[in-house]
Amino acid sequence: MEESRKVIEFTIVFNRYKKKLYNYVLKMVNDRLMTEDIVQNVFLKFFENLSEIQNSSSYNFWLFKTARNEILYYFRSKRVRLDQFNVMSTDDLNVLSNQDIFQETELKEIKELIMKELDLLGPEQKEVFILKEYGGLSYKEISGILEIDEALVKSRLYKVRQKLVNKISKLVQ
Structure with a gap:
């Protein structure tokens, strides 16, 4: 693949996947600086291997697979067990509606409950x-x-999903 075409293709893929990949890594490692390092490494490896990746429909798979491997490497290098990582804070979910205070408070409670429940799950x-x-x-x-x-x-x-629905329905009742 010629260099200018490679740069254009990389730019398109980077702009399409950077946010999804960043959010995935952040939710797994719960550390913004480490997330930035991991995402940067993933895109660097992507650029280096771009000409070897068979087709554009494989990009999503390749990026997330590589990100997962980088996350696992991070946990191994830090000697962190996978079941000890936490999901990011609820402030970063950006899901709050712009309705009245009561609804925001209720939604915040539900999000906090979801985060707590996710932390109780097995890593798989x-x-x-x-x-x-x-x-x-x-x-x-x-x-x-x-x-x-x-x-x-x-x-x-x-x-x-069943666990989350059960917990949320108990909260709402």
């Missing part, structure tokens, strides 16, 4: 949920990234 369930809900990935893409069967992805996601 938590990662599937984050990849699907925050990364916007398909079941097939998650299956490929985590190297597990697509049915297992669906099962884990279903269980996480």
